[in-house]
Amino acid sequence: MITKDVIIIGGGPAGLCAAKMLSDQDVSVLLVDRDHHLGGQLVKQTHKFFGSEKQYAKNRGFEIADILIKDIINKPNIEVLLGATVAGLYKDHVMTVVKDEKYYKYKAKAFIIATGASEKSLAFENNDLPGIYGAGAIQTLMNAYGIVPEEEVLMVGSGNIGLIVSYQLLQAGVKVKGIVEAAPYVGGYKVHASKLKRLGVPFYMQHTVKRAIGSDHLEAVEIVRLTDDFQEVDSDTKIIETKALCIAVGLSPLSQLLGMMEVDMKYVKELGGLVPVLNNLNQTSNPNLFACGDVGGIEEASSAMMEGYIAGLGVLKHLERPHPKHDELLHMYHHELELLRNSAYGEKTLAGLKKLRGGPYAE
Amino acid sequence: MLNKTGIPTKEMVSSKFPSEETLVKPKAILECYEAIPCNPCATSCPFDAIVIEDGLTAIPQLLTDKCTGCGQCVTACPGLAITVCQIVNKKALFKIPYEFLPYPQKGEIWHGLNRGGGIICEAEIKNVIANKSKTALVTVIIDQEYLHDFVTIMRK
Amino acid sequence: MRIKTHPILSFPDKLDVPFYFEGQLMMGKEGDMIAFALHDNGIKTLSKSLKLHRPRGFYCGIGNCSQCKMRVDDVDNVRTCITPLKANMRIEIQKDKGGIK
Numbered sequence: 001m002i003t004k005d006v007i008i009i010g011g012g013p014a015g016l017c018a019a020k021m022l023s024d025q026d027v028s029v030l031l032v033d034r035d036h037h038l039g040g041q042l043v044k045q046t047h048k049f050f051g052s053e054k055q056y057a058k059n060r061g062f063e064i065a066d067i068l069i070k071d072i073i074n075k076p077n078i079e080v081l082l083g084a085t086v087a088g089l090y091k092d093h094v095m096t097v098v099k100d101e102k103y104y105k106y107k108a109k110a111f112i113i114a115t116g117a118s119e120k121s122l123a124f125e126n127n128d129l130p131g132i133y134g135a136g137a138i139q140t141l142m143n144a145y146g147i148v149p150e151e152e153v154l155m156v157g158s159g160n161i162g163l164i165v166s167y168q169l170l171q172a173g174v175k176v177k178g179i180v181e182a183a184p185y186v187g188g189y190k191v192h193a194s195k196l197k198r199l200g201v202p203f204y205m206q207h208t209v210k211r212a213i214g215s216d217h218l219e220a221v222e223i224v225r226l227t228d229d230f231q232e233v234d235s236d237t238k239i240i241e242t243k244a245l246c247i248a249v250g251l252s253p254l255s256q257l258l259g260m261m262e263v264d265m266k267y268v269k270e271l272g273g274l275v276p277v278l279n280n281l282n283q284t285s286n287p288n289l290f291a292c293g294d295v296g297g298i299e300e301a302s303s304a305m306m307e308g309y310i311a312g313l314g315v316l317k318h319l320e321r322p323h324p325k326h327d328e329l330l331h332m333y334h335h336e337l338e339l340l341r342n343s344a345y346g347e348k349t350l351a352g353l354k355k356l357r358g359g360p361y362a363e
Numbered sequence: 364m365l366n367k368t369g370i371p372t373k374e375m376v377s378s379k380f381p382s383e384e385t386l387v388k389p390k391a392i393l394e395c396y397e398a399i400p401c402n403p404c405a406t407s408c409p410f411d412a413i414v415i416e417d418g419l420t421a422i423p424q425l426l427t428d429k430c431t432g433c434g435q436c437v438t439a440c441p442g443l444a445i446t447v448c449q450i451v452n453k454k455a456l457f458k459i460p461y462e463f464l465p466y467p468q469k470g471e472i473w474h475g476l477n478r479g480g481g482i483i484c485e486a487e488i489k490n491v492i493a494n495k496s497k498t499a500l501v502t503v504i505i506d507q508e509y510l511h512d513f514v515t516i517m518r519k
Numbered sequence: 520m521r522i523k524t525h526p527i528l529s530f531p532d533k534l535d536v537p538f539y540f541e542g543q544l545m546m547g548k549e550g551d552m553i554a555f556a557l558h559d560n561g562i563k564t565l566s567k568s569l570k571l572h573r574p575r576g577f578y579c580g581i582g583n584c585s586q587c588k589m590r591v592d593d594v595d596n597v598r599t600c601i602t603p604l605k606a607n608m609r610i611e612i613q614k615d616k617g618g619i620k
Contacts, residue, residue: 034601035581035582035601036601036603041581046527046528047441048403048439048440048441048496048498050399050400050401050403050441050442051401051419052400052401052406052418052419053402053406057401057402057403057406057441058403058406058407058439058441058496060496060497062528083601083603085582101594118579118581118583118584119578119579119583119584121578121584128568128573128575128586129574129576130563130564130565130574130575130576131563131576132576132578133576133577133578133580134578134579134580134584136579136580136581137577137578137579137580137600138580140580140581140600141555141558141580142522143528145551145552146521146522146525146528146530147520147521147522147555147558147559148520148521148522149558170463171463171525171527172522172525184367185366185367186366186367186368186369189399189442190365190366190369190396190397191394191397191442191443191444192442193369194365194369194370194371194394194442194444194478195442195443196369197368197369197370197478197479197480198476198478198479198480198514198515199476199480199515199517200476200479200480200481201480203368203369205368216564216574217563217564217574217576254583302400339400339419339420340400341400342417342419342420343398343399343420344397344398345399346400462527463526464524464525464526465524497526497527
């Protein structure tokens with residue numbers, strides 16, 4: 001059994017910011033990530049980020065990852081464990097980890113869960129054929145590993161991920177055959193849609209995938225028109241030949257470890273699925289357990305960073321070593337979150353948070 | 364309309380363009396139609412010519428008199444929604460952001476595209492400035508009649 | 520196919536890494552994850568479903584969906600999308616649920 005002060009599970013933007021907050025106040029941290037690099041999903045984001053300077057706006061995602069990692073990588077009080085999958089988290093504050101086919105047990109005074117989210121899938125005939133990928137996988141393949149996914153891709157989903165990955169596919173020299181969207185309107189930022197429209201990418205609005213066609217591999221996709229209340233119009237279908245279908249229909253929080261700890265959770269559609277109930281210090285109903293980033297509700301890296309700092313402040317207070325500027329910083333980060341959520345897109349998050357915590361959710 | 368198609372209407376586009384008289388000098392065209400938390404255009408302007416009312420989310424407005432058409436905002440905008448425009452001798456000079464390889468070369472003639480991706484005119488490449496943010500600034504010349512239609516270029 | 524030039528990213532040349540897929544010699548690059556090296560070699564089917572033996576490839580690419588599980592150097596159920604490729608690895612499609620040896 002190895003004992004640590006604080007263990008952070010997940011080395012993406014939320015986990016990295018929490019680690020910095022704690023390390024700067026001389027708390028020793030173990031940062032665990034199952035991948036072989038820190039930075040989470042930021043490392044494959046090649047587009048410039050929105051937001052304000054506090055969230056490193058104007059920088060490309062992978063540049064922001066570099067900044068956050070540089071901030072913590074040589075700190076003597078931060079130990080990083082990569083390629084390490086957390087297998088379990090137990091109520092006696094024991095965490096089990098599998099790394100290099102060995103099994104380790106850790107104990108800590110406090111845990112921060114920053115495990116992020118995972119791609120949702122879409123139900124249609126033959127949706128398990130090779131050639132059908134989550135948008136994140138396509139992004140990983142081309143941006144992180146420099147491998148062309150296929151010569152052409154059909155994208156499903158016009159939220160920010162679908163739009164951004166489509167643009168990145170064009171930059172990698174891949175033809176985007178179109179974007180299939182069930183709703184009558186584009187889901188993501190209009191500037192992302194405009195970038196694609198002016199490059200001639202067709203948008204198949206009010207359509208969904210009826211079935212994938214192929215035996216060993218995807219060969220073509222049949223899309224079907226939808227009515228305003230999302231009913232399939234069987235007579236109005238179209239077959240699009242493509243060797244790759246990219247599914248970008250949303251993310252789901254990876255909240256399994258929180259489930260193991262049996263903290264109060266709620267299913268909130270606006271936040272992406274099953275999420276923990278958190279107070280204004282990002283603390284769960286188990287006082288030793290905190291959560292930040294997408295695992296608490298699907299948003300963006302910009303919010304994940306702010307929540308990571310807040311969780312750090314929360315853990316400091318919990319360990320009875322509050323940050324000397326606790327109130328001032330807490331107020332500042334919550335204010336930043338408010339600003340980030342102050343748009344038509346933020347309204348969905350705010351509605352979700354209201355459902356989750358009731359009323360103005362800051363206690 | 365923008366919601367459903369990703370293409371702004373003619374009225375929306377022309378509302379972002381200053382008058383022809385003003386465009387005798389180069390000015391930024393901020394084609395940002397949606398209020399989202401994002402302010403690199405305003406923070407990167409060396410002349411404080413871009414104003415965002417609440418500092419972050421409101422749609423940015425150009426203070427035309429202060430704008431020198433330097434193009435810093437063009438490469439700063441994460442949405443690639445800004446160009447710089449100037450009218451000279453019945454031609455329109457545009458500085459546009461460009462993020463594909465290979466870059467155009469000075470002197471080449473490319474297709475000029477409208478916001479729906481349609482080819483509408485010829486665009487002569489006047490200059491290409493690469494920058495370390497990897498968004499190149501490309502200066503093109505088109506006929507003035509395409510002022511409100513032209514938005515980007517495609518290799519012939 | 521590897522991306523040679525990219526407007527935003529740079530992909531420096533990397534060392535070749537030989538490996539075996541179902542006994543056949545293939546080449547990957549240093550730093551590849553197994554599933555992606557296979558993809559570059561045109562191998563898209565990584566596993567088969569248990570009852571109907573339907574072909575499956577990777578879906579999420581970050582270690583969640585488990586469609587990419589393969590037998591690597593006689594170890595079953597390796598999530599090949601998050602496991603680095605090493606020289607002379609022997610990679611096979613699992614015929615069954617696999618087990619712990």
